[in-house]
Amino acid sequence: MFQPGLHAMMPATQHDEDARMSFVYQLKEHVATKIGPGNKLVYETSVEPAFRKRHGRSPKDRHEVHREMRGQDYWRMFGSLSRLYQELKQSYGGDIVDRQIGDLNQRARGYREQAKKGSLRLDPNLEIPRYQSGVDIHCLPGGYHTERSPDDVTAGAMYDPGVYYFAMGAMGPYNEDMGVSIVGWLKKTRPQFKPRRILDMGCTVGHCTTPYVDGFPGAEVHAIDLAAPVLRYAHARAEAMGKAVHFAQQNAERTDYEDESFDLIVSHILLHETSYRAVYNIMKECQRLLKPGGLVVHAEAPVRNAEIPAFDAFMHDWATHYNAEPFWGTLHDMDLKKPALQAGFAEKDVFVAYTPKLYGGGPGLTGGGQWLLYGANK
């Protein structure tokens, strides 16, 4: 089986642990590529014709398709298996981290005490918003923020290899695809743009933060997240990889940076894990934090529910109902330009664009081989 890129913070695995993760990967691949497509057959040959007979039209959106499909045995079987591999991944991943958590916490502490490149600023009083504290996001027990021991890095140590297996390696060896893809897009579309201060919002373990260190040498790179366990891991990981990043525990809706602090603000699959109100607040905060001439870019999966068939929107929506990502569907329904306009960006400066994934779409990733980029120039 393929292996993630290694660094000194990556949890070590033993033979049986690798075998279990390999099983989860193969189960996911099988469910995504061999079982998932059968849902369309069920819909087209039975569910949609029956609905049409009753209503004289097709189901109009993801909600109507869901109401019809959720009673179908095939959909239930697909959903149970999808939920199973997700829970197994978190359970096996948790076992791997649990047996070495003392060492991992100690290693991260060592990087903090001798930080050579970047820094870490934690705020134990930061309030975790309900959209994060109220769910075990994508079945990660306790979400990103739960502290299990002093100086805990559990959530980070689970997330790092976990993303790799969830994406089936399609995000690159260091799960950096969105970061390198945006850097490449910036260099192509704005060759003169040379940001000197960069902020990554919702960085988790810094998978997509470090590509900005490499992409814009000499720039000062900052990264924030709500959750201390992932930030401790992120800081240690970046130090272990020799990348200078200044991490801080902050809410992207309202940070403590001064007005006009950054030339470039980015986020990578942050927005779908927040809330409707938070998306508006985050865009307002980006407007405040950007220098004139600066740029904000948020990357998400390229799902625009209004622009795709109702059945496809329904299939993309699995995580909303069954993987504890309650805001997923609503984000992909939203007119993303509105929060930017309300934040004060000019209409001509607001954009929704697409860029190819550097590593290409894996069989388990939504939307094929590109990222949706939503943002604005100030």
Ligand SMILES: C[S@@+](CC[C@H](N)C(=O)[O-])C[C@H]1O[C@@H](n2cnc3c(N)ncnc32)[C@H](O)[C@@H]1O
């Ligand atoms: C899916 S992960 C992002 C992945 C990451 N950007 C990467 O490149 O791998 C979402 C992250 O956003 C963080 N988050 C959610 N809401 C936030 C907020 N309001 N402010 C800062 N971080 C937030 C979560 O704690 C979590 O670590």
